[in-house]
Amino acid sequence: MTKQGESSEEKYRAAGYERVEPKATYAPWSDDVAFLRVNDVIKEHTLVDRYRCYELWQLVAQAMKTPGDLLEVGVWRGGTGAIIAAQAARRNRKRCVYLADTFTGVVKAGSRDRYYRGGEHANTSVEHVGRVLNTLELDNTRVLAGVFPDETAEQVAAEDGLCFCHIDVDVYEGAKDVTEWVLPRLNPGGIIVYDDYGFYGCEGVTEFVNGIMDKTGLVLVHNLNGHAVIVKAGNSTRD
Numbered sequence: 001m002t003k004q005g006e007s008s009e010e011k012y013r014a015a016g017y018e019r020v021e022p023k024a025t026y027a028p029w030s031d032d033v034a035f036l037r038v039n040d041v042i043k044e045h046t047l048v049d050r051y052r053c054y055e056l057w058q059l060v061a062q063a064m065k066t067p068g069d070l071l072e073v074g075v076w077r078g079g080t081g082a083i084i085a086a087q088a089a090r091r092n093r094k095r096c097v098y099l100a101d102t103f104t105g106v107v108k109a110g111s112r113d114r115y116y117r118g119g120e121h122a123n124t125s126v127e128h129v130g131r132v133l134n135t136l137e138l139d140n141t142r143v144l145a146g147v148f149p150d151e152t153a154e155q156v157a158a159e160d161g162l163c164f165c166h167i168d169v170d171v172y173e174g175a176k177d178v179t180e181w182v183l184p185r186l187n188p189g190g191i192i193v194y195d196d197y198g199f200y201g202c203e204g205v206t207e208f209v210n211g212i213m214d215k216t217g218l219v220l221v222h223n224l225n226g227h228a229v230i231v232k233a234g235n236s237t238r239d
């Protein structure tokens with residue numbers, strides 16, 4: 001919370017944060033026609049900026065080199081889920097993209113989470129997500145309604161394991177539970193993306209990811225757009 005008279009820059013600095021302004025200029029998101037077509041549909045249905053959306057688009061293409069299905073936990077109105085599904089469909093429509101959300105808002109907020117208390121982002125529905133997916137004619141998805149993994153993980157068949165997971169659940173315990181379910185099912189070369197890693201208010205996710213950074217068999221990249229990206233090492237087993 002900002003104290004009276006305190007700017008957001010002051011608030012960030014007091015918490016060890018600052019606005020990140022990389023100096024790079026290469027901008028493939030501005031003329032990638034396939035991405036722009038999808039982004040045009042989903043941009044009103046996501047909280048995620050186009051830099052992170054484009055990184056998801058690129059990382060799904062990379063992840064499709066590895067066998068397995070795809071998963072997003074934290075779908076809200078379907079924007080990033082549609083990006084993931086659209087890119088997966090371009091490569092192989094047989095791979096299922098599981099889209100998991102409570103559709104009643106954030107759960108498992110706790111003392112490590114500065115902003116979230118539970119119930120945020122409840123302004124969505126399975127039907128809303130279905131309409132976004134239909135607009136893009138995506139038939140490679142399965143929507144899971146309920147707390148993941150507790151209530152819906154048993155619906156994930158993923159017989160060939162997983163190649164990709166986008167975790168956008170905002171809080172420590174949620175990120176931890178999803179990661180612990182995904183890691184044993186993630187094939188070597190598979191990728192996990194944490195949307196919330198670099199953001200004030202989502203410190204619980206940052207703390208969780210920093211805590212697994214030194215785990216053997218995982219390569220972690222902090223992308224300055226705010227993502228943390230984990231690649232499971234090629235010579236590691238599923239667990």
Ligand SMILES: C[S@@+](CC[C@H](N)C(=O)[O-])C[C@H]1O[C@@H](n2cnc3c(N)ncnc32)[C@H](O)[C@@H]1O
Nearest residue numbers: 046047074076079080101102105106147148169
């Ligand atoms: C920030 S929103 C996701 C934003 C979305 N990726 C987008 O494109 O804008 C976070 C979502 O995570 C969901 N969520 C949080 N914890 C969850 C859990 N353990 N299982 C299922 N959904 C969860 C919330 O219901 C909420 O819709």
